Amino acid sequence: MTPIPHRIVSRRAETGDVTTLSLVPASGRPLGFVPGQFNMLTAYGVGEVAISVSSSPREVGPLQHTVRDVGPVTRALCRASTGDVIGVRGPFGTPWAVDAAPTSTGDTVVVAGGIGIAPLRGAIDDLVHRPDTDGGRVFIVAGARQPEQIIFAGDLEAWERAGAVVAVTVDLGSPGWLGHVGLVTSVFDAIAFEPAESSALVCGPEIMMRLTARALVGRGVDPERIRVALERNMQCGVGWCGHCQLGPFLLCRDGPVLPYAGAVSHLLSERER
Ligand SMILES: Cc1cc2nc3c(=O)[nH]c(=O)nc-3n(C[C@H](O)[C@H](O)[C@H](O)COP(=O)(O)OP(=O)(O)OC[C@H]3O[C@@H](n4cnc5c(N)ncnc54)[C@H](O)[C@@H]3O)c2cc1C
Ligand code: FES
DSSP: OOEEEEEEEEEEOOOOSSSEEEETTTSSOOOOOOOOOEEEEEETEEEEEEBOOSSSSTTTSOOEEEEEOOOOHHHHHHOOOTTTTEEEEEEEEEEOOOOTOSSSSSOOOEEEGGHHHHHHHHHHHHTTTOSTTTSSEEEEEEEEEEGGGOOOOOHHHHHHHHOOOEEEEEOOOOOOOOOSOOHHHHHHHHGOOOGGOOOEEEEEEEEHHHHHHHHHHHTTTTGGGEEEOOOOOOOSSSSSSTEETHHHHHHHHHHHHOOOOOEHHHTTTOOOO
């Protein structure tokens, strides 16, 4: 439960309010993780928040977290400088489990809204570099409110070069934007995946995940093969305090990644109280 001090070795501004921090442990012993898991990050003297790991296990080097400045703790993290020390506790939660996909031969559709691409980054990297060439195609649909809020643009290009089909869409265009304008669901029709065999990984605002999951089910994807990432206020991260309860789930332990089937399809529309 004690945060392990980590030094910020570099920081990258992704957009006006999103920053990626690269961290190395002061102890020299790196934390392991699997894509989809999160850590509790402490801005000393301010507080602790849940933030997903955004690095890929394939990358040798610092642990990365991509943080959007929405309140006191995330602001302190986004404003921290190279050389500063923050606390890291984890990793916690369930992974995207790309390797355990029910059909390794089916297509995989990855749908990310806004900063929702951060928890997916490691899973996408695993998917596009899967050694199994019979493992189905990878389709990535990334949405952002406006072009200047697209994060990981360089990664999206690299994943496309590695063979993934990538579609980027924005809710609101701006001068010079020649790409697609519309919700992520509006680009589905142009994507030729094979629904009966496909798996899907979906992360973003709850309304986006709900509409996306419904659209995928409408296309014929099995709800058990659609995974969503659910977020609630997290305090302990280890199933003790109950802060993250959503219906029958403690999301720090049973989630954040869960199949969109049964209880989750109903709970996805419940607002946090
Ligand atoms: C498993 C998990 C993984 C997460 N991964 C990331 C990540 O990779 N990057 C990132 O930037 N954020 C992530 N978050 C959200 C992050 O934890 C919250 O933004 C943070 O707790 C806000 O704390 P704060 O003190 O800065 O602001 P607060 O003052 O606590 O909150 C500011 C505003 O954000 C809202 N908010 C708080 N927590 C959440 C939440 N969990 N989801 C949606 N809105 C929230 C509040 O209602 C309020 O309106 C994740 C959350 C969870 C549970
Ligand atoms: S955060 Fe304490 S039980 Fe989940």
